[in-house]
Amino acid sequence: MKRVLRLKEKTILRNGMLAFIWIVLGLVRIFKHSMVLNVLMFTGLLALLGSFFIGNLIKTESQDEMSKYNESKAKLKVYKILFYLSMGIFIVTAKGAWFLDFKLILPFFIGAAYLLEFILFLFYEEVGA
16 A cells, blocks of 8 residues: 655655755855764755655645645745845845855755745644634
């Protein structure tokens, strides 16, 4: 008997693992001087990438209207947060108060966006808010 993934399991393997891949990529960029740490993070990154592909290749149950609504609601909330955060960062850096290395923090922003989308989708599926 073939196993069919539930939507929550697919979301964990897709968005959750993709968030951790981006965060690990950001950590690799920060700690690029240690060879042992790079090898450990690279093997972890390959394992996370494999689980991401498994989540996309295995057959899943079909989405109903409520899960599509919850997914779009979670994405909308994340996009709103990212928009306001990016506008705040733009205003602060335009005044010259801060200097940010966007190449360094971009993987963390992308990872946080996927992680927040994952958490909000699971919350909306459980609570139905």
